[in-house]
Amino acid sequence: MSLKVYDTMTKSLREFVPRDPGKVSIYVCGVTPYNFCHIGNARPFLVWDVIRRYLTYKGYSVRYVQNFTDVDDKIINQAQKEGVSALEIADRYIKEYFHDMDALGIQRVDVYPRVTDHISDIIALVDKLIEKGHAYVLDGSVYYSVESFPEYGKLSGRSLDDLKAGARVEVDERKRHPMDFVLWKPSKENEPAWDSPWGPGRPGWHIECSVMALKYLGPGFDFHGGGSDLIFPHHENEVAQSEAALxxxxxxxxxxxxxxxxxxxxxxxxxxxxxxxxxxxxQYPGPAIRYYILSTHYRSPLDFRLEDMPAAVRGWKRLVNLEDNLERALAGTEIKPPADLSPAARQFQDLLAKHRQAFETAMDDDFNTAQAVGVLFDLARDLNRYLAAGAIEGERAVMLADGRDLFLSLGGVLGLTGTSERSADKALLDDLIQLVAELREDARARKDYATADRVRDRLSQLGIILEDTAAGVRWRYR
RNA sequence: GGUGCGGUGGCGAAGAGGCUAACGCCGUGGUCUGCAAAACCACUAUUCGCCGGUUCGAAUCCGGCCCGCACCUCCA
Structure with a gap:
């Protein structure tokens, strides 16, 4: 089975073949840090977090770069409003960005280049474009000439004529073509400025991504991602600049x-x-938010409804319960693979293999996380069944350990399992709860149900649920 | 005006020519259980926006129609 990816350029599903065997290079357009992220902003980073995890799962060595556009009109406006420097605004919201992404369990990428650290690289590329006749200088500004690049429009599927007709903004009459866009623009008073051959100024919007992507990943890298609103003009312009230069x-x-x-x-x-x-x-656990968003294919629009979050929490809780139950069932159990497997064990192994295959088939189909989540629940049902079918010892413990490993492996790709944090305090708390639960067991053994129920009710008020099972008492957080 | 995308059960959401239309939530009944919870089992869309067509066979392909959304401007 091979990975197929929907490519915006060809508007079709294409088999993924990396530029360098065994390696994958990814560039995703990051945020302009001038405000807090909303979940719409977060979707691409969550999606790419999963894509990166899946490619890693498949054995690729992944290099993932995501930029910060830390100089921009919106940042400058915000800075002036607050009477602080643009740098201060950018630094603050970059910090907030990480805070939010961490909460969603989004792993850090390999490189987070900032535009302001790459001004000289940007000037060099602009210079190259002028030299090659793809850009021209106009009063301290540098414009990219769209007519110099015959393939302009190939990514977004638009022709220059369409664009001219649909243009909704006033154009500078001095530009050679209305769609020509700025690569370098002069700074106004009190705006950040850098010296350049064309006078003091700052980069235009699109050029920085071309520069940083090429610097960290090189020409012809594998994936470039972002929200679909970036297709035009941002990514279209990136293609034009980069390919004209390269x-x-x-x-x-x-x-x-x-x-x-x-x-x-x-x-x-x-x-x-x-x-x-x-x-x-x-209000809601990060993994539950992930579950909610990943239940929809990444290319489909997702109508966010806060009312749907409780259902997502419950669904995710099913996975957490299972994860806890597996851990507890296997805790302290010796896992010693027997020389020969019984037919029942073999059958169970086949079942696990079938689920793994189904998961990979889903993810290989343009990262169909919605279907992959479905497979995870199929696996969960089978593991719950196995867990309830008898004592966890000997061969059954070995099989269950395999099942747990698979569950955590697949759940980990989606970032839905393996998310509970361990700490010294928590370990102590675990022991204390265990102690209370044991005392309650004694009460139950005496048929002192009044005491038993009181203990359970009070713990429940504290957010701790006790469950009496055939295998003994079990507890979890609500 | 141009360019794309989508309308699947009470809700969310996969499926894109032929297995019982996944999976999750909700609901009902049952198993287990002192009770509860969790888990499991069973039931819950003869039907996939509407109307035609192609086909032995369509939710899936084609045509028309009705809705909804996005992009063409800063935007994830």
Whole structure:
């Protein structure tokens, strides 16, 4: 089975073949840090977190780069509003960005380049484009000439004529073509500025991604991702700049995620229908939010409804319960693979293999996380069944350990399992709860149900659920 | 106007020519159990926006229609 990816450039599913065997290079457009992230902003980073985990699972060595556009009109505006420097705004919201992504269990990428650290690289590329006749200088500004790149429009599927007709903004009449975009622009008073051959100024919006992607990943890297609104003009312009400069292809696969809507409309600060990650995370566990978002294929729009979160929490809890139960069932159990497996054990192994295969088939099909989640629940049902079918010892313990490993491996790709944190305090708490549970067992043995129920009720009020099972008392957090 | 995407049970959401239309939540009945919880089992869409067509066979392909959304401007 091979991985197939939907490529925006060809508008088709293509088999994934990496540029370098065994290695995958990824560039995802990061945030402009001038405000807190809402969950719509977070979707691409969550999606790519899973893609990265899956590629790693498949054995690829992954190099993942995500930029911060830390100089930009929006940042400058915010800085002026607050009377602080643009750098201060950017630093603050980059910190907040990490805070939010950590809460969602999104792993750090390999490189987080910032535009302000790459001004000289940007100037060099702009210079090269001028030299090759793809850009021109106009009063301290440098513009990219779209007509100099015959393939302009190939990513977004638009022609220059379409674009001219649909243009909704006033254009600078001095530009050679209305769609020509700025590579370098002069800074106004009190704006961040860097010296350049064309006078003091700062980079335009699109050039930084070309520069940083090429610097850290090289020409023809594997994946370039981002929200589907970036297809035009941002990514279109990146293609134009990069390929004009390189003379060779920029990116192998363009991957764009759909939007998160709210109330049937795109979630956006300008619409005012946003749910910030930090607000959501106060109410719901990060993995439950992941589960909710990953239940929809990444290219489909997702209409976010807060009312649906409780259902997501319950679904995710099923997985957490199983994870806990597996840990407890296997704790202290000796795992010694027998020389010969019984037919029943073989059958169980086949079942596990079947689930693994189904999971991979789902993920290989353009990262179909919704289907993969379904497979995880299929596996969960079989493991729950196995858990309930008899004592966990000998060969059954070995089989169950295999099942647990698979469950954690697949769940880990989605970031839905292996998320409970361990700490010294927690270990102590575990022991204390265990002690209380044992005392209650004594009460039950005496048929003192009044005491037993009181203990259970009081613990329940504290958020600790006791469950009496055939295998003894078991507890978990609500 | 141009370019894309989508309408599947009470809700969310996979499936894209032929297995019982996944999976999760909710609901009902049952097993287990002192009770509860968890888990498991069974039931819950003769039907996939509407109307035609192609086909032995369509939720899946084609045509028309009705809705909804996005992009063409900063935007994940």
């Amino acid at each position: 003379g060779t292809p920029f990116v192998r696969y363009w991957v764009h995620n759909g939007f998160i809507n709210m109330g049937g409309e795109k979630m956006a600060k300008s619409v005012g229908n946003i749910t910030r990650v930090r607000d959501l995370i106060k």
